[in-house]
Amino acid sequence: MDLFEDIRRGRIRAVARAVSLIENVKPEAEPLVDRLYPHTGRSLVVGITGSPRAGKSTLVDRLITLERSRGGKVAVIAVDPSSPFSGGAILGDRLRMQTHATDPNVFIRSMASRGFLGGVSATTGDVIKVLDAAGYGTIFIETIGVGQTEVKIVELSDIVVLVLMPETGDEIQVMKAGVMEIGDIFVINKKDLPGADRLHAELEYALSFSNSAGREKGSEEGPAHPIEMTAAVHDHGVGRLHETLHAYAREITASGKLERKRRFRLERELLGALNRKVHELMDTHIEVSRQLPAWVDSLYRREARPYALINEQIQIFLKGEHA
């Protein structure tokens, strides 16, 4: 099958196969992404992140329904952690979205992190491009959870929705540096639980102090960060969240903030890919040279000096020669 054509036509099997090629870092993946690239840039990419039991999947399930009621195609990438011991994973987020399984305009794909720290997987960015080119107007990325390291979602999304819930010590989470910087829209889910109002108040307080510096260069004030209260399991508040989401999208489009975000995303992606490839090339260089044990040996015996050795190897690497 000609994957490119079939993807442009929105053939599900082709889209799914393409995602696999990218995930498995097959040689066909890069040329395919390049070929699809001119047809990307139209999807709204919404990152859904937050603590593990906050109800992200249920929220996404309800948002899918609302998206579909406006017409248009929706895609979801649901990321779950790979086991650090076995490398395997149980990908169970889609269980909460299965009512959409037979809707031909909904594409749900579960991805394992495969050891990648950052809350998503290393290849999520390219997967988004495939879905974008296939015509999915809104793409939800559901990530593993939020902690100090899981901030990659910011580099992948147009809008980040941070989902919190009462009673988990999220009040403390909220204060932690880094967390406040992540969210564009904040959701307090399971609002029927005690502590919801308190969490809302603390969140508001914390937001009033945070500045967006460091998120974008030369930032001016963007739109205020909305806080929505929902109880997704009971379908409370999700309609409002959905409206808020799209209103926010319209605002940042009009104000130019979205463009700035997307340029920022491209920059991060580019830097990331360049660095990653250099890293891979260096790894290959080292492996091919088969000198690593010898270097270690000479350093251990204090015969070699560290930076002399390192810089020498860099020079050899840059010249494309091998030791």
Place this chain on the structure above:
Amino acid sequence: MLRILIAKPGLDGHDRGAKFIARSLRDQGYEVIYTGIRQTPEAIAQTAIQEDVDFVGLSLLSGAHKELFPRVVDLLKEAGGEDIIVFGGGIIPEEDIPFLKQRGVASVFGPGTTTKQIVEFLESSRSRD
């Protein structure tokens, strides 16, 4: 990396075996997508296609396997997933196995099956990659 869909078709709600297999396979290093109970054959087939799995494992204890398992196989074919391998488990009488195999179910695992046996099956069947 092998991706396996574990699904429970029909109305049977006994998921102990399916959950055990899912967890065991994860511990063996596979990526397992688990759909939960009460899945229609249509939902299972569509899920398998979207997730581009290598295998679909169907767990059923209510006796509806002769109707539902072949249906999943047929729907997969229709959707372009004829290379996805379907296997089954649960309460399935030995005498029904030839029929199921003839309808495209690659293997049937009865009660007492070990994880090891399933892994052997998966590894010996892997075609892609």
Place this chain on the structure above:
Amino acid sequence: MLEELEKQKKMWEESTVEPLISRHPERRSEFVTGSDKSVERLYLPEDVAAEGYLDKQGFPGQYPYTRGVQPTMYRGRLWTMRQYAGFGSAEESNRRYRYLLEQGQTGLSVAFDLPTQIGFDSDNPLAEGEVGKVGVAIDTLEDMEILFHDIPLDRISTSMTINAPAAILLAMYIAVAELQGIGKDKLRGTIQNDILKEYVARGTYIFPPEPSMRLITDIFAYCSRELPHWNTISISGYHIREAGSDASQEVAFTLANGIEYVRAAIQAGLDVDRFAGRLSFFFNAHNDLLEEVAKFRAARRIWARIMKERFNATEDRSMMLRFHTQTGGSTLTAQQPDNNIVRVAVQALAAVLGGTQSLHTNSREEALALPAEESVRLALRTQQILAHESGITSTVDPLAGSYYVEALTDRIELEVWQYIDRIEALGGMIPSILKGYVQKQIQESSFRTQKDIENGERVVVGVNQFQVDEQKPQNLLRVDPEIRRIQVEKLTRVKHKRNASGVKKTLEALASAAAGEAAGGSGAADGNERVNLFAPILAAVKAYATIGEICDVLRQHFGEYRETIVL
């Protein structure tokens, strides 16, 4: 201490034994062993070991009921031999019931197919492949009439394993009885009606927890008025154990569910002593004989304390844990199925030594298919041999005083209280279920057990040790593949015959009742201004509304439950 014990024994005999014996004499005037040694009704500690005895063991038929809920137990009356059965069509099931009653079974136990249990008609696309497979297919009252054809409902007791649509099936049973000319007050039996365990162990739920609790308490209220001999709920641990829990968890989660039901009923305005006496339980009997016996004893003691101290019950009957037992299906193997006969015998022994009120024994081919007639008969014979040949029925709670059994009983009790406290701390059973706490405990235990079997730590004879090369059993029961077609034809005929506008009216009345308004006097208000749904359901059933039609009305108002917990 010995004097005190003597005194207490005399008091027990006067206040508890005598009144019972005068109404229900023991089966014999004297009980003897196989070698003609005389057997006392009850054995007591003879020395200082009596310390704590009154508090912890006590006397059978007296708080805390550790040793049994009746003072004479099987000396007065054997347990009910109640084999779960049902498959295919109502006609076939009716034949099997009449066969079992002829063979000496003393009560009926009805199994329904999955579409019926989940409130779908046989012609629903979701019923594809499932009609008549795990139980009998019931779509309308007509099927129920056929199911009980020539079976006198005033002379047998019937247990129905039905949960989410329990009100509908009970209403049908009442309607059939009426057609047989039998009044509601004569009906004896049980409906399982235990929705909470469905969410964690069995999966045949329809509606979310809150409206489901409403239906359950509506049934409690209706039956407390109209069906004085009907057990309105069978709070179940069987399925929880089958899902992989251990013995303590089985008891803990069952009793925690029980607490939730009692609380809900009280909140609905019912007086505890008016309904608690009709609560019954349903447990598993697994392989570890002595642990199982200890488990049952611990369960009785704990429930008695809960009813007395937490809910201030005053009637004896409200504090007694009466239960049905089924031998553990998940312990049976497909390999060397004859071994299962032995397993079932050991498990049945555990149930009887544990003081069960009624018992179902599994058949040898249970791991492969529904049982054939001869296999069911053998399972019944297993019970009959225990009852009449083994001698264990000649005295009450014979294992009491065994150091091991008493230690186990105490240990299980301790663990159960720990689980119950944890669940209370989480806010009760419903929050615990919604948060996944219960499911997680069950799954951990299940996973561990399975892993132990796989790596050989736990021996399963014939499976991971002592295997043979064997021929697979033949002549297994097959459900007629035409069953769905036949059932759909029947359904179409019923829909044709019935009064369509009558059905429509009853369904509309049900819808109003579900929404909270009393429609023109149908349904009595219970407790807090809510309309009791039982009467509108009964009216719909009599008009030959289908199960699917009735449940669809309720689905519209209550919504549907979807599982959210993964692994």
